[in-house]
Amino acid sequence: MADDGTAWLGIDLGTQSVRALAVTGDGRVLGSGSAPLTGRRAGPRHEQDAGDWWDAVVTASRTALRSFDRVRIGGLAVCATSGTVLLTDGSGRPVGPALMYDDGRAAGEAARAREAGLQVQNGWGLPKALWLLRANDGAGRTRENGRLQEVRLAHQPDVIVTRLTGHPVPTDSSHALKTAYDLEHDTWPFPAFAELGLPEGLLPEVVRPGARLGEVCAAAAEETGIPVGTPVVAGMTDGCAAQIASGALREGSWNSVLGTTLVLKGAASQPVRDPSGVVYNHRAPDGSWLPGGASSVGAGALAAYFPDASPAAMDKAAQAFEPASVLAYPLTSPGERFPFLAPDATAFVLGEPASDADLWAALLQGVALTERLCLDYLHHLGAPLDGPLTFTGGAARSPYWNQLRADILGRPARVPEQTEPALGMAALAAYGMGAAATLADAADRMAHVRTVLQPRPARTVAFADPYARLLDELEARGWLPASVAGHARARLDLDTAGS
Template sequence: MFLGFDLGTSAVKALLVDGDQRVLAEAAAPLAVSRPHPGWSEQDPESWWQAVLDCVAALRAARPADWAAVRGIGLSGQMHGAVLLDEHDTVLRPCILWNDTRSMTECRALEAAVPDLHAIAGNLAMPGFTAPKLLWVRRHEPEIFARTRHVLLPKSWVAQRMTGERVEEMSDASGTLWLDVGQRDWSEALLAATGLSRAAMPRLVEGSAPAGRMRAALAAEWGFAAPPLLAGGAGDNAAGAVGLGAIRAGDAFVSLGTSGVVFATTDRYRPWPQGAVHAFCHALPGTWHQMGVTLSAAASLAWWAGVAGLPEAALLQELPPLREPSLALFLPYLSGERTPHNDAAIRGAFAGLSHEAGRAALTQAVLEGVAFSLRDCADALAASGTALREATVIGGGARSRDWVAILAAALGIPLHRLAAGEFGGAFGAARLARLAVTGEAAAAVCTPPARAETVEPDPALAAAYAARLPRWRGLYHALSKVSSSGETTA
């Protein structure tokens, strides 16, 4: 038996998986985000642990005999968050999350301090990453920075609570701007630029490698027959790729989750910072991946549902037949944007409104705006030499066939929807746990799931979107002139 945890932004999810990769039980516990100032996003790490305990109680109650037989645990989770610990491993302040935009000034300072940052880290300095957050703390909370002895990412802090060891794996470490992504090791130069040293960093392992064993007392408290082995785990998208079997060069998926991701596995380190493409280590040895990211994908539909005062499902039911683009345009920059603009200050907008543009037209515009933003991501990957020919589509938004059809037409490639099953971060984490315990070959375990259907791009709609795309892209430049600065330092 294997256990996978996914520490998300809105919830912790856990799966109990057997030796045949069947999900025997699942549990989830919600999380809240604190926004003490505009552009800020924080969580109390202790709330993660309590959510983990809630999931443990639910799974243990659901399958007590199977639960006791768990041999390995894997964790995936939200990336980039900064958990600051003192010499006693006490958390010093709330974790600054991946979608926090306060450190744009620090990003510019970091790039000026390390001119070859892009070549080493494989990424632009963005406020979502971890290193700029530490520079912000150093500048605005010097007493906290002075007491900081260790920095952990969210899932690794949870793992430390389980094992007592500070360990990180390559995919999550890639999102800190402290990792030499090509060499798969901490960079002394990048650490020094933020006033840190290797001593502040956890030990590095591969995601499928053993990372420690659960403390005996905790294992007994949780009801395990023997202390399980913990795998290195993975950042959320790399873990999702493992769950999907996207482990070979050319494998790709598109995620319509809270944020939107275009993900492609590569067999070598392929940075492309000029297009704001992320180049990260994969969770498996000798593999890397590229990502384009839009920060508000399904989050845009959730926002619109709140404004409209209707459930998302009700809005989707109002959509007209998909024969032509919406009467309106929507830019999904509600939290700024990463690929291709790397603009934390940009904000979203509706445009082209008319008396004829009713609620259904605006819903369609939201779906199309997210699809166009993901087209920006796909084009940025293509400019780097990674062209998508097909992709699996996952995430909550993939439940809407209309949205998948819009996305297929906007991207101009076939998209595969999955059959019933769980293939997200928690499932990928459970697969990594199995690899760490058994030493099996990744290709034998990380197999692709069954497809429910393939949605081909509708030729007429694809042509209409191709004609609409330049106009949609032009709105970014107009909008950037009126969006207020996203930097908040008080």
């Protein structure tokens, strides 16, 4: 992919903000912008207004492109949170709020979907779509200005792309995955949907990521500053976007995204089969597979225990506690999704910590131990793990935690210079417009490794006992299947890339 001065624009619709990044083909960031988002939370409810998304896109894009007098934008793509859905009218305008990825009101609908033979989790998009339909009196229509209008199901980026292009667009298969789209056969599961009472007319057309959806229209260009006629290509979920930004797209490569929670995503030539539904598979634009899973442990636990702490100061103090005197399983919210499915799982700390630093150390270590279990579970399923491992996410800004994780995992880890999902969308836009032969080639050109961490064998050995204790505790509580615990124990003396 030659760097001819063309810039590629990636837009990331996050939970708390929208980010826009303009990047050249060789990864030089020419401009960036962001704008905050807010939502409504109450118990299991978490909603946002799609109008706020557009306002934030306008602000972030204008900021990113304010110095672009002589640079051409070759194309753009949009990523968003996975499992966030809403209803729109026939022209793509929202008819109500969006149910966010962690809205928890659709557990009953998820159970119905599983009874119909669909492998979905409670927080996925399909249960929320059924919930929205029920809240709409079960009909695929809504009343506006006294007239009944057909409603359509949309995923978060669809609303933004519709505004950008000026017309309704298909959804991408990456966001459609959690609405039960069958990626292997490229179709919606219509018989199961009929059993659930989901009208066919509710469902959008689906295309592969990277497919061209249209061009930026005059009205959108005036608001956003994105030039009229800029090509818009279908995006992917934010987790996939972060994986692209990490460069982890060749078979056996994995990206571990540690933010509020922990997400692992890898690359494989075939889908990784998991009868329990814990691991699911996105599909890359070239037809290869991106298996992964999302845990509920993560850095969010640090903020819950220590809301006013200085992370750098606490990291320094934690170095005296390796391993910590207590064992922590730091869930950020009730229920676990990966490396096992346990809706009733709760966070725990076993023992009484000697100090705040000891507890901080236990939380850091607890996340890393769970991360190791995730990799052991993937090995249990036969996933390829022999490629490079990359750390991204907000927690990758902590040098101490990065090294601790490499030590506990017993394998090297790369930390890229730029880890934003928006970079992944810039790479996808470049690939979609033919500027690179493969998406992996586009990502390799844009993603630059900042450092490579080497595990320290003595530290890896020191954490074998805490890991074994965690396995025992999770199995004793009935959350971790015995077969998975046994597989992980058999790998105690191996690094997590070992066979």
